[in-house]
Amino acid sequence: MKGQPSAPDHAVSKQDKTSTINTTKQRQFSHRKPTIIGTYNVHTLRETEKRGNQETLTFKQSDRFHQLIHGCEEKGIDIVTIQEHRLPAADGINTYIEIYNNKEWRFDFCSATKTTQGNHLGGIGLLTSSKAGKSLTATTKMSERIITATFAGNPLTTVIVAYAPTEEKPKTEKDNFYNQFIKCAHETSPHNMLVIAGDFNAGIGEDSHQSNPRVIAKHVLHKATNDNGSRLVEFCEATNTRPTQPRFPHPKSRIWTWQPDANRNAKDGKNRAQLDHILINGKWINSVKNVRAFNSIDQNQLRAPRETKNKRLKFDWRKLKDNEELQEQYTVTIQNRFNALRREDDRDDMQPKYDRFVTAIKEAAKSTVGLVRKKAPKNWVSSETIKFLKARNKSKRNKCANMKQLNQDLLDSYEQDRINYLEEKLQQLKEAAKANKLRTT
Template sequence: MTPKTIIEEPIPGNSLSSRRMHARISQKSEPMIRQAPVFEKASTTRTNTNKNKNTKNTKIHHNAITISTYNVRTLKQTGKLHQLVYGCSKNNIDLVAIQEHRWQTTEQINTCYTILNDQTWRFEYSSATSDGHGGIGLLINPRMSAFFNSSEKVSNRIMMVHFNGNPATTIIIAYAPTEDKSDIEKDTFYNNLQQCTLDVPPHNVLILAGDLNARIGTDSHTTNPRTIGKYTYHQLTDDNGNRLINYCETCNMRSTQTRFPHPKSRSWTWLHPNGKSKAQIDHILINGKWLNSIRNVRAYNTVELNSDHRIVSAKLSISLRAPKQNKNKRIKFDWNKLKTNSVLQAQFNIEVQNRYEILQNINTDHDIQTKYDNFITSIQDTTVKLIGKTTRKKRKNWASTTTIDLLEKRNSAKSKFKQQPSRENKKHWHILNKQLDESYNNDKINFLEDKLEQLKQAMVSNHLRT
């Protein structure tokens, strides 16, 4: 009689009978053995189901940048650009569209650099008018400088800056005429703005940032809900506002500030000289295709330059791409060592001769091209061995730590005056502001004197390139 074999296995299911272990009796002569299923050990860590539900449809953006617009009123005063860079660095701002810097130059587009914490900030700008008014530009932090492509001037009130990316990104910096200007001047501005906007490929990310001197009201949302959001600061739209809306409808641009519900205190961008009236006239717009990349837009008091405008910042998520580095980059050697050291000169000559003779013995073909290649190779190898590469000198920050401390105190004093208006707080703020200007002037003088001394030493040693 064939013995009976009992094999136990779990039967899948949720019923009580399926969870029990059943005996199966095999009637065959040979027992049929089944492999027991392998179960993973249950995790002892409890998971938050609500958190998983929220993160399931949440897209994490790793390429978020902050772009701002700021009418600085002037950057001609010593230390103003450094104060701007310091505020942007402290608040993690990547790009700032600047209006009214009032710098006058003869070039169409100019580039200047400023150093903060051993990092170089780039400022692309066009000149102000002949009478010293206006002037626009874009301040670029070190991270975004790697993606910079080109910049171009459209008019005295409009310039464009292009960045490499996937897709490419174009930023238009604009400074519109005020409400009391003539219709001819306004028409010229918006015709130029519309033309340069339509020239940008439609699939690119296009951002318009600047002081547009346009008040947009609730009535514009009623008539143009696709272009203007419902969270407007004003009730009625003025003439510049209507012109801006017509431009948006023609060029498929969208208002960003009116998309987010913020209190009035975080929406106004300009304070009237009377100290009471406020308006929202600085705007950031984006083309309709990339409207959903905007995460938040609002006005801030964080960057302080004693301007009657506030900085407006927008956080957006775009993909940028840096250009490929040139693999055959030219190597710079410190040839000054060879000019002044006679011992090194003799050693260099002997080393070149020895290497050249070795290469000539290896290569049996002694045509003129082979001799030339051997000679160049001998010089290059000897240069790497005896002279070495030049060490890049770091640019020094001309503003001292004392000045930066005064800048912090001045900003704190002004914030305190805004929160608690009084004569004492205002006087303390003005005193610190005066001390800060004097400190910047002294630092600039010391910096220029050091540069002059370095130039004199270079002339004496005949090292003018240093």
């Protein structure tokens, strides 16, 4: 297996406080580039090595952790919220650094809960890539089931890791979790991009969409909502957050996130459930471009909302407005492609048919009207100003006596360029108004 990780001797850093601050120089978290965020119930990351009669927690050469990072690296995932790692550790936030393919992966986690039998259950954490880790400013343990993380940027990004009690847990335990959960969400600034990801053990059904379509979109797996699902819907209403996955149409094989071990190899789809969810505050709901579930082993069982790396095609439909010949050509092209689709095998599932339909539309439009060609914005600074800038910088380095005059010349040149740019824009607006093409400016 390529890229075997090497762990430093001080791999696990135990923290006494509930919050850790990344003291390295933070890089702004970019919202212009695609970022993939996932949630994953790993069931366990624990591996032990025996030293005498004692078992000691170790991350070194951990197969499970290596596979987790390998899957994230392969899929380009930057942030993963982890549930049920079952790792015993010190109180508060613990940090583990793993070097993989010369990149630093950071795992912030809190200890699992020790049972009366001596086992450890639960435990949550946040895994970040080297890119996301450079923007991480703080991680805070709110409870055994909730961790918050803040990433530098404009706006700030807050990620909440959550692991809700299962459906059969007592009502008081669920109430305590959601009271803390709502408080945590309300304490987050409304200007932040808030992403909440975790295992909520919540089945949201079609009845929730019918009763509250503003919050719950229609693409859900279940018919009826369970108790945890109702609590999650109420949480979304109280905090103005939205489940992201129901917004995107996918086949059921890309929606379910859990199935019992006894049904692991079954192909009938029975007993599968959609229990893991990723939420985002309503202000930023349109920032999410796609959400789907990954359920097979080779896809590492990661569920990630993904901003597509393929740019949306924009066709120049304005060409069809006044060009009758092009309209006729487009109509003929569409008809020919539709006739070809009718000859396809009718036994195919609906999804392949729909994909071929969309492809036919795009190919016809691309071959006739073409794509919108975005013009590169013109630099408003002239080459003369650039010369003044280089001369001023050179004079500043050499501490020349005429530096003050060069600086004034540079400022005057900037001001003249600004005037020229605004006059040119004004002239473009006048010409566009005469031609009734204001949308082009």
